[in-house]
Amino acid sequence: MFKKFPNLTLGLLLVLVLIAASAQGRRVSHLRDCDRFYRWMLSACTQVRIFGIPGTTIEGADETEGVDARLFRQLIEKSDPVLPDIPVGERDYDQNGDPYPKIVRFTAVPPDPEADTAEKEGLIQTPEQISRDQQLWALALSSDMAPLRAEFLTALREGTLTSSGSQLHLSGLYEERGTTVSLANMFLGFRKMAANLVWLEVDKLYHKGVMHRMLPLMKTCVTLDPTFIDAFLVGAWHLAYNATAKLTDTPYELREYYPKYTDWLGEKEQYYYSGIEFLEDGIRKNPREYKLYFDLGYGIYDEKLHNTPKAVEYLAEANRLYHDRWVPRQLYRLLGKDERYEESKKGWEDYHAWQPENLVAPRFIKLMEGAIKERDAEWASFKARAAEELAARAAAAGDATRAQEWSALAQQAREAETAGYEAARQFWRSIAEESEQSEVYAVARELILNGREKLQQKRYVEAWVDFDRARWASDEFWDEATKAMVEAKQLANEPLALTEIRQLEREQIQLDYTRHLPKSMGGKFFEFSEGTWTEKAKGSSSEGTEIIRDTDAFFELLYNHPEIGKALDTLDGNIKVKVGDTWLRIVNPKPALASKLYTPPA
Amino acid sequence: MGGFAGFMRGSFSIAKYTLREGLRKKTMIGFLILSILVIFGSQFITAFLAQSTVGDSQADIDVKLIKDICVTVISIFGVLITIFISASVVPGEVENKVIYTILSKPVRRFQYLFGKFLGVQLIVLLNLALMGGLFFVALYFKQQVLPTLLLYSILLTYFSFLVVSAFTFAVSCTSSSSVLPTIAGLFIYITGNLTDYLKDVYDRAGQTGDALDAFIGNVAYGLWNILPNLQYFNLKDQILYLQPNDPPRDVQLPQLIIYGLAYAVAGYLMSYWIFRRKEL
Structure with missing residues (x-):
């Protein structure tokens, strides 16, 4: 046939090959669409777990009305019957106490200590995570999802989605409006090069000390290249650390209350929250990047805001993802700091079994x-x-x-x-x-315990000396030992130093302002709302059994559950606390003490 | 089998000769040296950044800069080398009349063309191997970890070059000079990267309800289906920056290779169709 009709045969062959290539092109295009959809699912689920909603809303807007929320509701409906059953874990509850949708729980695989031995390129990954990612990818590809996928792609094209992350990079969200391609994109990585050049400029400004000009440039940089993780990390570091280095802590009297952050902030403190928002933006765009969670948890929440429970939450998330080996170390350290000693010890034991050479x-x-x-x-x-x-x-x-x-x-x-x-x-x-006294932690703890014993024996001056020695032995206990030292001095009727008097005054003022702000207590986190402190262990939708303070039942409860003693001792007003599996409402007949923020209803 | 072995032997001889000839081309060597200089220089670009940031982040930014610079350089210089070589091998031989000597021997036109095409691919692969190898070494020295995922990125880059090369080669068969095919090659590269725009036109068409609007949309859709889309090969971000396990990326890789091969076959068939009718 070729010899008889060479042109026809070649023409036919060419058409056939072009049809095959075109069919393959459609398949690749379909896979790319599913890829976008898959990454949106991952990103939206992470955002629901971490921030409570998929995407962002304008302040004051109804967060259930946005395109993101509507698409996410449909995703829940469609994925629920298809995904395998996932048990509801202790922390799998939202702010309202309702369990997270199945798909949210499905995408959050708990860390697997066994999997830590599967080391690759210096990092760690879990087989369970890999397997679930594959199942989720199958779901993204499935025909059941086709209508939702089409709706998602339309929203993406129209630029109405806020929850699509950039680890997609394909999102189109950061591309030029009107087209998904451009000549700039054609020379692959052109935008990335521009982002790199902007970054060099940021670096130059940092060395000139012009902090206020850095922020818009840093934002430009991550808009040009939303996968530029280090720009997010270093940017947040500049905001939270370098910009605030020369500022002093704002006195509470000069601070303003920000309901959005539930905190009193001055100029310096606002920089911390700018750093937080910068990293949160990074997390929305790169939900699988552990470094963002790590820096947010350790770098800002722990080091700057001293909010250890929140820091632990973010570090736990970093530990759940594909991470470096120092992530669990920091997590276990902070668990200890948050007084979750058993969890911390268990973590360190697992780590020791995995890395026996680690000292x-x-x-x-x-x-x-x-x-x-x-x-x-x-x-x-x-x-x-x-x-x-x-x-x-x-x-x-x-x-x-x-x-x-x-x-x-x-x-x-x-x-x-x-x-x-x-x-x-x-x-x-x-x-x-x-350790021949080189383990300063132990030296300081022993001195503090000695001091406490001497306080009980009314040997105040000796106790004071022990506390003073303890605080110089290890700065980790500086605050605790200083407080105890001042107490000992007062009991001994010794005059306080001027700095100590000022410190007590500052503490009192701070207490006036923060008496009703969320507090961390013995590894638990309590939030204050409507006159009641509520333990932020999720799943607290039930009303709980009522117990009146200072009654026999109350003291019996305290005797049987001394673990809640610290919270009961410290928090003012009514408390809702989880004891075992039951929720108890501990009612204080006395009204809560007023604070600058909260005045009890008349 | 003997016939096939003979065919392949002949083709390989031509490919080998084309490779040797290609390596002597000054333009190509110039591009190659330039690209290698930039890749090598990427090691030092980070010197612009003062050691201001914490150790880990500084090292990560260095690595990112090297990755971005090298990927861009490989894409730009790689495609230029591909276009210049694909556009010049056949017209060059027509111009210096070597082709007449070869075709007067017992070499079939299909065999000759296949040998030439193979030779072009060997040159492109060799260039990519040199540039990619240097990129690999540069990254290894920075990270102290073998960047194995990088190989996938280079592989995909090659398949996008293969498509550009095949169609440029087809155009070069119509011409006796390499100027037109070079311009055509650049045009193919640009068009191939803008194919997604046609899909956008189709998606937005029909909003006015006008027949012409709908017609333009349908034409755009048809073209989008037929023309190769080089943006599909742009998986570098997923390869270079995401974690090792990423199901969508892993599924797309082999599919893209098939896609590239299919268009390469189409391009080659087109060149043969043109070349067999060429009066020589």
Whole structure:
């Protein structure tokens, strides 16, 4: 045939090959569309988990009305019957106490210590994450999703989506309006080169010390190249650290309350939140980049705002993703700082099993052991106080048997407290001696415990000396030891130094302003709203059993659950707290103390 | 089989000769040296950045700059080399009349053309290997980790060059000078990168309800279906910046290779169709 009709045969062959190529082109185009859709699903689910809503809204707008929210609702409806069952974890609840949709839980794979051995290119990845990503990709490709996919692509083309991230890069969100391609894009990476040049300019401005001119340039830089992770990281670092380096903390009297951040802010503090917003923008665009979560958690929330529970949340997210090996180390350290000692110790033990040559893990395991001993002694103290109170009440009511019973229990608890503190002191001493006093953490802890014992024995001056030595031994306990030292001085009727008087005044003013701001307490986070402190353990939709403060039931609760003692002692007003699996509403008959922020209703 | 072996042997001889000849071309060597200089120079561009940032971020920015510069350089110089070589091998031989000597021997036109095409691909591959190899080494020295994913990026770059090369080669078969095919090659590259625009035209057409509007939309859709889309090969971000496991990227890679091959075959068939009718 070729010899007879060469042109026809070649023509036909060419047409056939072109049809095949065109069909393949359509397949690739379909895959690219599904790719965009897949990345949007990942990004939107992450945003729901981290920020509460997919995408961003204008302040004051109804967040359920946007295109992102509408598409996300449809995604939930369509994906729910298809995805396998995922158990609702302890932290899988939203702000309203409702469990996250299945697809949100599905995309958040818990970290797998076993998987940490699967090391690649110096980083860590989990097989479960890989498997779920593949299932999600199959879902994005499926014909069931075709109508939603089409709707998503239309919204993307029209530029009405705010939740599409840039790890897509394909989003079109940051491309020029009106077309998805341009001559600039043609010379692949042209925009990236422009972003790099802008970055060089930012660097130059930093060295000139012109901070205020850096911010718009940094924003330009990440708009040109939303995958420029380091621009987000270094930009936030400039904002939170360098821009504030020469500023002093704003006195509370000069601060303004920002309901958006639930905090009182001055000029310096606003920079911290600018840094946070810059990193949050990075997370929206690159939801799978652990460094953004790490810097947000550790760099700003922990180091600058001292909000350890929030820092732990972000570090836990970084640890869940494809991460470097220092991420879990920092997470476990902060878990300890947040008084979640058992979790921290378990984490360090897993880490030690994985990296036996690491010298930090065995040290922290020991420190956590000591902290647990101290914490147990503190709980015994709460128990003793509760039992003593119950014994006194029973005696006053004429119930001698019960009074005797409670006295015996109080005695037991006091003995446990003394033994606990003694065990903790011995433990710290042994570590300090083993290390020839170079383990300053243990040295400082022992001195603080010694000081406390001397306070009880009314040896105030000696206690004061111990606390003073402790705070110089390790700056980690500077605040705690200083506070105790001032207390000892006051008890000893010694005059306070001028700086100490000013510090007490500042603390009082701060308390006036922050009495009703969210607080971290013994590894738990409490939020204040409508006159009640609520533990931010999610899933608190039920009303809970009511217990009136300073009643027998209240002290019995405290005796049985000393772990809530610290919160009950510190937080003012009514508290809603989770004890075991039950929610309790602890009602204070006295009105909450007024603060600058909150005035109880008349 | 003997016939096929003979065909391939002949084609390889021509390809080898084309490669040797191509390596002597001053333009190509000039582009290659320039690109290698820039890739090598990317190591030092980070010197503009004072050591201001924390250690890790500084190193990461260095790596990012190297990646961006090298990817851009490989794309620009790579496509220029591809176009110049594809546009000049056949017209060059027509111009210096070497083609008459070859075709007077027992070499079929298909075999000759296949050899030439193969030779062009060898030159492009060699250039890419040199540039990519240097990029690989530059990254390795910065990261101290073998950037294996980079190989996928270079592979995809090659397949986009293959499409440009095949169609430029087809145009070069119509011409006796390399100027027209070179201009055509650049045009093919630009058009190939703007194909997505046709889809946009189609998506936006029909909004006025006007028949002409709808007609333009349909024509754009037809062209979008037929013309190769070089933007599809632009998976570099996913390859260079995302985590190693990324299902969409892994699925798209082989599909893109098939896509590139299909258009390369179409381009080659077109060149043969033109070349067999050429009066020589």
